[in-house]
Amino acid sequence: MRIAVGSGNPVKRDATERVFDSAAVVAEPVSSGVSEQPTGHDETRTGAENRALACLDADAYDLGVGIEGGVARFAGRDDLFLVMWAAVTDGTRWGRGTGPSLRLPETIADRVDAGEELGPVMDDVLGTNDVAKKQGAAGAFTAGRLSRTDALESAVVSAAAPFLCDLYD
Numbered sequence: 001m002r003i004a005v006g007s008g009n010p011v012k013r014d015a016t017e018r019v020f021d022s023a024a025v026v027a028e029p030v031s032s033g034v035s036e037q038p039t040g041h042d043e044t045r046t047g048a049e050n051r052a053l054a055c056l057d058a059d060a061y062d063l064g065v066g067i068e069g070g071v072a073r074f075a076g077r078d079d080l081f082l083v084m085w086a087a088v089t090d091g092t093r094w095g096r097g098t099g100p101s102l103r104l105p106e107t108i109a110d111r112v113d114a115g116e117e118l119g120p121v122m123d124d125v126l127g128t129n130d131v132a133k134k135q136g137a138a139g140a141f142t143a144g145r146l147s148r149t150d151a152l153e154s155a156v157v158s159a160a161a162p163f164l165c166d167l168y169d
């Protein structure tokens with residue numbers, strides 16, 4: 001079984017390795033086909049699906065895993081959340097799932113609403129470099145209690161459910 005994860009970001013590979021046999025996981029950086037900072041669940045989910053399919057096809061893998069971070073509001077509410085979607089496919093069957101949603105502090109939400117990408121905004125606010133490849137916004141907002149790898153692991157294992165449980169067949 002060979003499994004591709006469609007990103008060069010090490011936290012996405014780590015999250016995928018926690019769910020599947022780690023020796024089988026290969027990082028394949030691919031395009032998400034959506035904007036750098038996806039907005040809304042639909043665009044974020046589409047980015048995860050595009051990555052899963054693109055990396056599956058990159059080198060005849062058995063499973064492709066796509067992970068996408070985005071920002072989204074819930075119906076009728078003003079506050080903006082960091083959300084994360086994962087998709088898993090073998091080319092025929094699909095699994096999709098989300099990780100936790102974390103409310104963005106207002107000053108950060110305002111900058112993302114104005115068009116900035118969350119990762120660079122977080123680096124600017126925290127005085128860090130590439131925080132999205134380390135603890136992530138999730139780690140910063142939870143004082144290290146929930147790293148980005150932890151959060152993305154939840155999304156990947158949720159998306160993997162149809163490949164883990166025969167009730168979906």
Ligand SMILES: O=c1[nH]c(=O)c2ncn([C@@H]3O[C@H](COP(=O)(O)OP(=O)(O)OP(=O)(O)O)[C@@H](O)[C@H]3O)c2[nH]1
Binds near residue numbers: 007
């Ligand atoms: O889901 C997340 N959990 C986090 O804790 C987190 N911290 C920062 N970000 C940022 O959210 C944007 C979209 O993420 P993203 O998945 O499209 O891209 P990425 O740049 O991280 O990786 P990739 O494009 O190389 O695969 C990017 O600006 C990331 O920096 C997070 N996203």
